[in-house]
Amino acid sequence: MAACDEDLLLCNIGRCRARLGGCAWVTSCSHIFCDEDGSREFHKAMKCPACGTILAGKFDIIRIDISPTEEYKAMVLAGLRPDVIMEICSRALAFWTYQIHQERLYQDYMLGKAQNRISHIEKHFEQQLETRTTEVSALKREVGNLRRELEQSRRRCGEVTERLMDRNRQQQKLQAQFDSLRRRTSTLNPRRDRGQGSPRAHCYLGNFDHPFGSTERLLRPFSPIPYSSHQVPADNQDFVLNPVVPGCPSNHAQNINHFFPKF
Numbered sequence: 001m002a003a004c005d006e007d008l009l010l011c012n013i014g015r016c017r018a019r020l021g022g023c024a025w026v027t028s029c030s031h032i033f034c035d036e037d038g039s040r041e042f043h044k045a046m047k048c049p050a051c052g053t054i055l056a057g058k059f060d061i062i063r064i065d066i067s068p069t070e071e072y073k074a075m076v077l078a079g080l081r082p083d084v085i086m087e088i089c090s091r092a093l094a095f096w097t098y099q100i101h102q103e104r105l106y107q108d109y110m111l112g113k114a115q116n117r118i119s120h121i122e123k124h125f126e127q128q129l130e131t132r133t134t135e136v137s138a139l140k141r142e143v144g145n146l147r148r149e150l151e152q153s154r155r156r157c158g159e160v161t162e163r164l165m166d167r168n169r170q171q172q173k174l175q176a177q178f179d180s181l182r183r184r185t186s187t188l189n190p191r192r193d194r195g196q197g198s199p200r201a202h203c204y205l206g207n208f209d210h211p212f213g214s215t216e217r218l219l220r221p222f223s224p225i226p227y228s229s230h231q232v233p234a235d236n237q238d239f240v241l242n243p244v245v246p247g248c249p250s251n252h253a254q255n256i257n258h259f260f261p262k263f
C-alpha cells in the first residue's frame, strides 16, 4: 500500500526539510535525514547533525528504505517472537510519533514567528496609516486656508477693480469737464489761442493737463489782477486776464515771475 505524502517524514536538517522518499538515514537519537544530507554529514563525523549526539554504536546509524519491497517486508521480522515483533513495531511507531510531534512543535514555532511578524507589520502599517492620516488632515486644513485666502484675494481684486472703474469714470468726467472748459475759454477769448506758444499760455494750459489734480483747481474761476502798463511785457500788450495758477511747476512760476514781476 502506497503511503500518502502527509505520512512521509521530513529531513531534520533545518535548511533542507525535504519530504523523505527512497533511502534515508535514521539515528538512535530519533532523528532522520535525507540520503544526500545523511551521506554527507556522516561521512564527515559520526555525530547527529540535528542534536549533536555522538553515534558510535554499530546500530546508532542505519540507512533504510522508506518504501521497502514486498520481499523485504515479508522477511525482515520473520522468525521473531511476537513480543519481539511487537517491541520492534512499538519502537518504530514511537520514532514516527516523535518525529510528528517535533514537526508539530516546529510548525507551532514558525506559526508564532509568523504571527509576531504579522503583528509587527500591522503595527508598523497602523503607525504609517496614522501618520499619513495626520498629514492628510494637515494638508486639508492648509487647502482650506489657501481657499479662504483665495476668496479674500478675489474679493480684494473685485474691490480694487471697482475702485479702478470709479477712477476711470471720474477721469472721463474730469476730461469732459476739461474739454468743455477749454472750449468755453477758447470761445470767450479767442486771442488766447493765438498766445499758445508763449510761456504764459503754456503755464495756463499746464494746469489742465493733469485731470487727476484737484477739481477745484479746474473749476476755480479766473480773477483779473490789476496791472499797470509798465508791468506788461512788450510782446504781450494784448494780455487782459491773469488766471490763477496754483500748483504751477516752478519753471512755469519763473516764467510767470518773468512776465509778471512782483512789486
Ligand SMILES: [Zn+2]
Pocket (backbone or CB within 6 Å): 011, 012, 013, 016, 017, 018, 033, 034, 035, 036, 037, 038
Ligand atoms: Zn536533507
Ligand SMILES: [Zn+2]
Pocket (backbone or CB within 6 Å): 027, 029, 030, 031, 048, 049, 050, 051, 052, 053
Ligand atoms: Zn540526533
